[in-house]
Amino acid sequence: MKPSLLVLISLRDDSYASVAASFDILYAPTPEQRTQIIASHGATIRAVLTNGTTGLTADEIDRLPDLEFVSALGAGYENIAVDYARARDIVLVNGAGTNDDCVADHAFALLLAAVRDIAQRDRATRDGVWRDKLPLRPNVSGKRLGVLGLGNIGLKVARRAAGFDIETGYHNRKPREGSALRYFDSVVALAEWSDFLVIATPGGAGTHHLVDRAVLDALGPLGFLVNVSRGSVVDTAALAAALEAGTLGGAGLDVYEGEPHLPQALVHLKNIVLTPHVAGSSPEAIGASVQNFLVNAQRHFAGEAVLTPI
Secondary structure, three states, X not given: OOOEEEEOOOOOHHHHHHHHOOOXXXXXXXXXXXHHHHHHXXXXXXEEEEOOOOOEOHHHHHOOOOOOEEEEOOOOOOOEOHHHHHHOOOEEEOOOOOOHHHHHHHHHHHHHHHHOOHHHHXXXXXXXXXXXXXXXXXXXXXXXXXXXXXXXXXXXXHHHHHOOOOEXXXXXXXXXXXXXXXXXXXXXHHXXXXXXXXXXXXXXXXXXXXXXXXXXXHHOOOOEEEEOOOHHHEOHHHHHHHHHHOOOOEEEEOOOOOOOOOOHHHHOOOOEEEOOOOOOOOHHHHHHHHHHHHHHHXXXXXXXXXXXXX
């Protein structure tokens, strides 16, 4: 008999079929379905598949008495009640490493699009506006890039920057052992040094509004911000005000406070590029994430150690 798995995130047909081969799926990608299925089938559920944004609460864990395995499909797990789950001896895993290249690619795409004003120039070209009527835009090459959060994704962003002859510095809570990149002991100091700032740090209470008005002011009117981590890391009101006033040159965002609802203060701005939290999504990345989940789950239910524990 296959274990019962509660799936709290949307799965494409091929991913659903792969997971269904090993589990009896209870599919609840909407809040209403989630509440209903936990109420009606909570006693049978042994595993949960979620992600960092969707999470799993302590109250929900209490309603799942046989729960023994929880997986975040991607790397993030900020809205999973990790400590509470550990107190119940529930095994926790994530998809660390499965979509790093995809996220780093997207971060650089946002940076290029924001600095070179690709979205607005696409629109202008379609409207018949030719180049002499458009303001000049700066190079990306030869500049300074600050990476906030030099984890696996941050390192991949820095590697891509090297191909553009960009000098990279970073800020973490402490210097990363073995890294030859320049370390800054504060986000403000990093922003003051940088032309571009890419956010690749985890979300959660510890990084809430880490990028605030002081950081944006330090980055300055010629600076550009890219966020592919979590919307909560950036003070949205401060960002909107800086972009509106021109005290920040531009931005590229894939994540937002309150998503999937887009902050309306950003919608009308022309110096920002917006994408709908897709940085980690590609056929390759999703396939790798699902396969990682399945391997971890199979190992757990076989009594073996998981590969990517939280």
